[in-house]
Amino acid sequence: xxxxxxxxxxxxxxxxxxxxxxxxxxxxxxxxxxxxxxxxxxxxxxxxxxxxxxxxxxxxxxxxxxxxxxxxxxxxxxxxxxxxxxxxxxxxxxxxxxxxxxxxxxxxxxxxxxxxxxxxxxxxxxxxxxxxxxxxxxxxxxxxxxxxxxxxxxxxxxxxxxxxxxxxxxxxxxxxxxxxxxxxxxxxxxxxxxxxxxxxxxxxxxxxxxxxxx
Numbered sequence: 001x002x003x004x005x006x007x008x009x010x011x012x013x014x015x016x017x018x019x020x021x022x023x024x025x026x027x028x029x030x031x032x033x034x035x036x037x038x039x040x041x042x043x044x045x046x047x048x049x050x051x052x053x054x055x056x057x058x059x060x061x062x063x064x065x066x067x068x069x070x071x072x073x074x075x076x077x078x079x080x081x082x083x084x085x086x087x088x089x090x091x092x093x094x095x096x097x098x099x100x101x102x103x104x105x106x107x108x109x110x111x112x113x114x115x116x117x118x119x120x121x122x123x124x125x126x127x128x129x130x131x132x133x134x135x136x137x138x139x140x141x142x143x144x145x146x147x148x149x150x151x152x153x154x155x156x157x158x159x160x161x162x163x164x165x166x167x168x169x170x171x172x173x174x175x176x177x178x179x180x181x182x183x184x185x186x187x188x189x190x191x192x193x194x195x196x197x198x199x200x201x202x203x204x205x206x207x208x209x210x211x212x213x214x
Contacts, residue, residue: 015183015190028090033077034097038065084114099157121205126160161204177207
């Protein structure tokens with residue numbers, strides 16, 4: 001069964017970012033890693049009064065963020081997060097970037113030091129269409145969410161929802177919220193998947209904390 005969400009912040013174009021924004025409390029301190037053109041940060045600043053900072057590696061996108069009045073640094077997220085003290089932020093956001101990180105264990109540990117909570121989202125590599133492509137063609141999967149060839153893809157990690165749940169347990173952190181969606185990357189409306197998530201979800205979105213649920 002697929003369930004329609006009631007999240008409707010029209011200022012955000014991407015459905016996954018709408019969900020992330022709904023989890024963040026007004027007035028929070030937020031760090032967005034790989035913030036792109038700053039759409040999420042701008043929404044949070046204007047609608048929830050957050051104190052927000054972004055880190056983005058691409059110079060052209062940093063320039064767009066600054067033009068919007070956002071505080072965004074250019075640099076590598078692995079190195080830049082080391083400059084912050086413990087609990088500097090209420091939320092650290094890592095949206096659709098984890099699969100491109102060389103040392104995810106090290107990064108997540110760092111984020112749980114500088115942030116009280118961490119929001120992580122990523123493509124679900126156990127979606128039925130990916131399974132079928134590998135089964136039927138014997139080749140690396142390629143679709144709208146994974147549009148690259150195996151030799152030029154920035155995605156160096158294959159992550160499934162089950163993998164990430166196990167990862168959080170192994171790291172001693174806690175999943176506070178979890179949502180699976182079957183919505184394409186740029187869709188403004190979408191659905192939350194509640195049945196056969198591992199097969200039917202295109203993306204997973206997790207809110208994790210440092211220990212026991214609070």
